[in-house]
Every structure is written in structure tokens, then in C-alpha cells.
Amino acid sequence: MDSAGMTINDRSRGTTSSRKYQEGSSFDLTFHDLSYIVGKGENAKHILRQMSGTFKSGKLTAIMGPSGAGKTSLMNILAGLKKSGIEGRVDINGAERNFKTFRKQSAYVTQQDHLLRNLTVDEYMTAAAHLKLGNTASEKDKKLTIELVLKTLGLTNTQQTRVKRLSGGECKRLSIALELIDNPAILFLDEPTSGLDSSSSLQCVMLLRDIARSGRTVVATIHQPSSRLLEHFDHLYVVADGSCMYQGSVKSLVPYLNTMNLNCPSHHNPTDFAIDVASGEYGNVLPGLIAGVENGKRIYQENSPSTPALPSISHDFRLDEGDENDTMLDGRSKKKENKGKNKDGLTYGAPFHYQVSILLGRTWRTIWRENILTTMRFALHVCISILLGLVYWQIGDDANEIFNNSGMIFFSLIFILYVAMMPTFLTFTLEREVLVREHLNQWYSLKAYYLAKTLADIPFQIVFPTVYLIPVYFMSNQPLCIERFSMLLAIIIAMSMVGQGIGLFFGAAFDIPVASYFAPISCIPFLLVSGFMLKFNAIPSYLSWITYLSFLHYGFEGSMLAIYDRERPPLSCSQSYCHFRYPVKFLEQFDLTQSSYFLAIVGMLMCFIVVRVAGYFALLFKLRHIR
Numbered sequence: 031m032d033s034a035g036m037t038i039n040d041r042s043r044g045t046t047s048s049r050k051y052q053e054g055s056s057f058d059l060t061f062h063d064l065s066y067i068v069g070k071g072e073n074a075k076h077i078l079r080q081m082s083g084t085f086k087s088g089k090l091t092a093i094m095g096p097s098g099a100g101k102t103s104l105m106n107i108l109a110g111l112k113k114s115g116i117e118g119r120v121d122i123n124g125a126e127r128n129f130k131t132f133r134k135q136s137a138y139v140t141q142q143d144h145l146l147r148n149l150t151v152d153e154y155m156t157a158a159a160h161l162k163l164g165n166t167a168s169e170k171d172k173k174l175t176i177e178l179v180l181k182t183l184g185l186t187n188t189q190q191t192r193v194k195r196l197s198g199g200e201c202k203r204l205s206i207a208l209e210l211i212d213n214p215a216i217l218f219l220d221e222p223t224s225g226l227d228s229s230s231s232l233q234c235v236m237l238l239r240d241i242a243r244s245g246r247t248v249v250a251t252i253h254q255p256s257s258r259l260l261e262h263f264d265h266l267y268v269v270a271d272g273s274c275m276y277q278g279s280v281k282s283l284v285p286y287l288n289t290m291n292l293n294c295p296s297h298h299n300p301t302d303f304a305i306d307v308a309s310g311e312y313g314n315v316l317p318g319l320i321a322g323v324e325n326g327k328r329i330y331q332e333n334s335p336s337t338p339a340l341p342s343i344s345h346d347f348r349l350d351e352g353d354e355n356d357t358m359l360d361g362r363s364k365k366k367e368n369k370g371k372n373k374d375g376l377t378y379g380a381p382f383h384y385q386v387s388i389l390l391g392r393t394w395r396t397i398w399r400e401n402i403l404t405t406m407r408f409a410l411h412v413c414i415s416i417l418l419g420l421v422y423w424q425i426g427d428d429a430n431e432i433f434n435n436s437g438m439i440f441f442s443l444i445f446i447l448y449v450a451m452m453p454t455f456l457t458f459t460l461e462r463e464v465l466v467r468e469h470l471n472q473w474y475s476l477k478a479y480y481l482a483k484t485l486a487d488i489p490f491q492i493v494f495p496t497v498y499l500i501p502v503y504f505m506s507n508q509p510l511c512i513e514r515f516s517m518l519l520a521i522i523i524a525m526s527m528v529g530q531g532i533g534l535f536f537g538a539a540f541d542i543p544v545a546s547y548f549a550p551i552s553c554i555p556f557l558l559v560s561g562f563m564l565k566f567n568a569i570p571s572y573l574s575w576i577t578y579l580s581f582l583h584y585g586f587e588g589s590m591l592a593i594y595d596r597e598r599p600p601l602s603c604s605q606s607y608c609h610f611r612y613p614v615k616f617l618e619q620f621d622l623t624q625s626s627y628f629l630a631i632v633g634m635l636m637c638f639i640v641v642r643v644a645g646y647f648a649l650l651f652k653l654r655h656i657r
């Protein structure tokens with residue numbers, strides 16, 4: 031039987047390794063007296079107040095409540111994304127949650143679908159499979175897993191479509207599909223229906239219910255669902271002002287409110303009614319409602335006494351037999367929490383070098399597919415180079431034009447710096463959101479991502495400066511000496527890399543408005559102490575230390591030495607006296623006679639390392655404080 035003809039159940043009966051990725055772990059998630067406090071002392075704010083609850087495997091749970099009630103905070107704490115300011119306990123199958131294992135076994139689908147727009151669905155899924163399933167799974171298994179996930183999520187027909195051409199609903203399903211590849215036991219979704227029309231929302235919720243039916247615990251925050259949408263949820267948890275005002279089945283919500291003399295008006299959407307109650311529009315009824323379910327310790331059941339939700343955890347939850355054929359995720363054996371732990375002791379699905387190589391390929395592909403930006407960058411380098419060549423036509427060997435010539439070289443350094451920096455922070459601030467989503471879900475380590483990003487950019491940082499330098503060098507008649515050309519090229523490439531590093535730092539640390547203002551301005555102090563605007567010995571001694579940090583200082587020094595040092599023969603002079611006929615005099619004028627080209631290169635290299643490391647830590651800080 032060919033792979034396309036195989037059914038879902040055939041797949042689950044496949045090879046051992048194939049089954050490994052189709053079997054799901056299932057966890058019952060319970061939390062006890064969970065409080066979340068931000069700020070200290072008088073400014074302390076209680077976001078969650080001793081809430082309890084239980085979300086069972088095999089069920090689709092909705093966390094509902096008015097805006098600001100604490101739904102996202104609760105879900106982020108349960109997903110293990112928030113760790114500080116928390117009191118209380120989160121258990122998995124009755125035992126205290128181990129953060130590291132838990133993060134590996136769960137997946138988080140963010141509200142916004144931050145996806146790389148230029149990849150096709152298939153390329154995205156393949157990269158995710160390589161990263162999540164690692165290099166020990168066979169290509170065949172990965173392909174089968176991808177086919178199954180896409181089939182289950184109704185994305186088979188979009189396999190060759192680029193993400194930027196997908197509809198909103200398809201993007202949402204792709205976000206879910208990417209996280210299903212490694213078969214998480216718990217799926218958290220933040221407002222999965224936001225931005226979708228009613229039919230796509232319904233489709234999405236039905237899909238989530240199917241996923242839950244396969245044995246997973248699926249928890250979604252949902253703002254104000256229609257009653258039709260809510261019907262598909264198995265379990266409802268209503269949050270009001272940081273407390274639980276209802277926990278139970280969807281159909282028991284209205285009867286529960288009735289018990290508190292809160293009667294939903296006829297023709298009124300019960301969900302809207304519950305939200306109005308939670309918002310305090312029906313008076314001070316919250317304390318009674320919260321007490322009715324003991325702030326989440328009990329599950330309300332109509333016509334029978336409320337059952338305690340805690341501490342007894344259902345370990346024998348069973349699914350209807352009829353569901354078995356419905357989904358791809360047939361593996362419903364209850365794995366123990368630590369069963370999915372990588373036997374190699376790796377935190378991620380793939381080893382470090384494999385992560386780097388997959389990310390490198392993916393990054394190259396996305397840069398290459400940004401063809402408008404890439405072509406424009408290429409054209410910009412060529413055009414500016416030719417323009418400069420025309421403006422400074424054949425001045426390179428003229429002693430009278432030596433200041434114009436050095437100005438042209440210095441301008442080239444600044445141009446290369448900015449043209450590397452600007453597109454980097456503009457594109458990276460967007461790509462950063464993709465990194466956040468994927469890193470949250472443990473696709474790869476930040477180190478692997480950062481190394482791949484650095485390596486992927488290197489060819490572009492070599493090609494663009496080279497393309498720039500060739501026309502202007504020859505048109506402006508610089509010395510026809512391969513050694514001098516190479517020395518100048520090395521300085522210009524280093525400047526491009528520093529510029530790109532600065533762009534990455536600002537893109538990592540700030541959002542676009544702040545980055546686009548501060549990134550260009552941040553270079554001005556370094557420009558002032560470059561040695562071109564002001565001679566080195568004229569810089570006040572208390573500011574001279576900045577010269578050691580100034581990549582423009584090293585760039586100017588290195589480029590002048592490349593062109594005028596090394597016993598360059600006298601320049602041509604069309605007048606009776608040319609003060610700078612001997613290039614060494616020009617170097618003396620700029621206090622460069624004691625300078626070393628080698629040290630200039632080392633200085634630039636150090637600046638490159640400093641900005642790269644700063645970018646890494648900015649990103650690390652951002653990832654740690656994202657939620």
C-alpha cells in the first residue's frame with residue numbers, strides 16, 4: 031500500500047518508530063490554591079486569588095471570563111511560562127509538576143499566528159518535524175507524521191502553498207499542526223478563535239475537540255464565544271476577577287447561575303449573561319458564585335451534589351470506542367509524565383548541530399525568498415557604488431584630491447554600516463515573534479537559533495560589500511594592487527557585519543518604533559570619535575576611551591592604512607606643489623603613522639563579537655520577560 035493510500039489506523043499500526051510519534055501522552059492537570067501577585071508591598075496586585083481547578087485529559091476545556099479577569103495569566107502559569115510571583119501548586123496526574131518535563135510534553139499556541147511567511151506549509155512542517163523529532167527518526171516516519179497531521183487538520187491541499195497565501199483559519203490550523211508534530215500531551219491555546227469568522231471558529235473548535243478526544247488535555251482561553259461554539263467544549267472554567275466563579279459542563283452553567291437567583295433572560299446568549307455576571311453587572315453576586323464551586327475546588331453538576339474536583343484525580347478516564355477512528359492521534363495510552371523524556375538527556379528534540387543545520391537551511395530559504403528585499407539591497411549597493419564612482423571619478427591618485435578621496439572611503443564605511451543595520455532590525459523585530467513562539471514550544475535552543483542566524487547572514491555580508499566595492503574602487507582610481515583592495519574589502523565586510531550585529535541587537539531588544547529611532551542614533555558617538563571628523567589627539571582625554579569601542583574608528587584607521595600605508599609611491603600632482611604628494615604626510619595629518627592595520631581588524635572583530643553577544647543577551651532577556 032502506498033503512503034497516500036494508507037489510513038490513519040494503518041499508520042498507527044506501522045513501524046515501532048512510526049508509532050512512537052503517534053502515541054499521545056495524557057495528563058490530568060490540577061491546580062490548588064493558585065495565586066499570582068505582581069508588584070511588591072503597597073503596589074502588590076493580586077491577579078489570581080487562590081484558584082483551584084482540574085482539566086482532564088480527553089476533554090476540551092474553555093477558560094472563559096471578561097477581559098482582564100485573569101484567563102491568560104492562569105493559562106500562562108499552567109503552561110509553565112510564568113514562574114515568579116506564584117503561590118499554590120500545579121499537579122500532573124496527582125504528582126507535582128516538573129517544569130522541564132512538562133514543557134516538553136505540552137505545547138502552547140499563541141493568539142497571533144507568528145509564522146514565516148515565505149515557507150510553504152510542507153517546508154514548515156518538515157523543518158518542524160526535523161527539529162522536534164530529531165535525527166533519530168527516519169525520514170519516512172517524519173513524512174508519515176506530517177501527512178497525518180496535515181490530513182487531520184484539513185491542510186493536505188495547502189501543502190505546497192506559501193504561508194503568506196493561507197487564509198486566517200488555515201494559518202491557525204497550521205499553528206496547531208506545527209505543535210502536534212511531536213504529539214504533545216497537553217495543548218494550550220490562547221484565544222484560538224480570535225480573528226476568525228464564525229464558521230472558521232466553529233471548524234477550529236471542532237478540530238480541537240477531536241484532538242482532545244484522542245486523549246489529550248486541550249485548554250483554550252476564549253473571550254466571548256457564541257453558544258453554538260461553546261457547545262463543543264466539554265468543560266467550562268469561568269474566571270471572574272482572578273477567581274473561579276464556575277467550573278463544570280457547558281450545559282450546567284445556566285442552571286448553576288439559577289441556583290444563585292441569576293436567571294438568564296430568554297433570547298439572551300447564556301455566555302454573554304455569564305460574562306455580564308462575572309463583570310459585576312448583576313450586583314455583588316461573585317462571592318456566592320465563587321463559594322458555590324469553592325473557587326474551583328468543586329465541579330458543579332446539575333441535579334446532583336457538586337463533585338469535588340480535588341484532590342481525587344481521575345486516572346481511568348476513558349474515551350468512547352466510537353471515537354477511535356476519528357483522528358490521527360490514536361495513541362491514547364497514558365504515558366507517565368517522564369516517559370517522553372529524551373533518553374539522550376537532551377532538552378530539545380534534536381541535537382545542537384542538527385538544530386543549527388535545519389535552522390540554517392530554513393533561514394537561507396526565507397532570506398532568498400524575500401526576493402524583493404534581497405534584489406533591492408543588491409541593486410542599492412551597485413547603484414550607490416556607481417554613483418559614487420561618477421562623483422569621485424578618477425581622484426584616487428591625485429594628491430590634491432586626497433581629502434575628497436578619504437571622505438569618499440569614509441562615506442562608504444557609513445553607507446555599508448547603515449545598509450546592513452536598517453533591514454536587519456526591521457526584519458528581525460518581526461522574525462523575533464516567530465522565535466518566541468518556537469522557543470516557547472522547545473523547538474530549539476536560543477544558542478542554536480542565534481548561531482544559525484549569524485552563519486546564514488555571513489554570505490550576504492560578504493557578497494553585498496564586494497559588489498559595492500568593485501565599481502567604486504576602479505572608477506575612483508584607487509591603487510591597482512590586489513593587496514590594498516583586499517585589505518579595504520576586509521574592513522568593509524567587517525563594517526557590514528558590525529552593522530548587521532547592531533541591527534540584530536536593536537531588533538532583539540526593542541520594537542520597530544524605538545529601534546528605528548535609536549539604532550541609527552546610537553552610531554553617532556562612534557562617528558564623532560572615528561578620527562575623520564576630529565583628529566585622535568584632539569579628542570578630550572576623558573572621552574578617548576570611546577575610541578576603543580568605536581568600530582568607525584577602527585574602520586577609518588584600517589581603510590586609510592589599506593590605501594595610503596605600506597610605502598605607497600608618491601601620488602600624482604598636477605600643480606607645482608602638493609602638500610600630500612607623499613601619502614605618509616596624509617597619515618601624519620590624521621595621527622595614523624603609529625597605527626596598525628592588524629589591530630584595526632582585531633578591533634573590528636572585537637566590536638563584532640561585542641554586538642553579537644549583546645544581541646544574544648538582549649534576546650535572552652526578551653524571551654525570559656515575554657510573558
Ligand SMILES: Nc1ncnc2c1ncn2[C@@H]1O[C@H](COP(=O)(O)OP(=O)(O)OP(=O)(O)O)[C@@H](O)[C@H]1O
Pocket residue numbers: 068075077095096097098099100101102103104253
Ligand atoms: N505583569 C503584570 N503587571 C501588572 N498587571 C498585570 C500583569 N500581568 C497581568 N496584569 C493584569 O492582570 C489582569 C489579568 O490579565 P490577563 O491578561 O490574565 O487577563 P485576561 O482575562 O486574559 O484578559 P483579556 O481577555 O483582555 O486578554 C489585567 O488587569 C492585567 O492588566
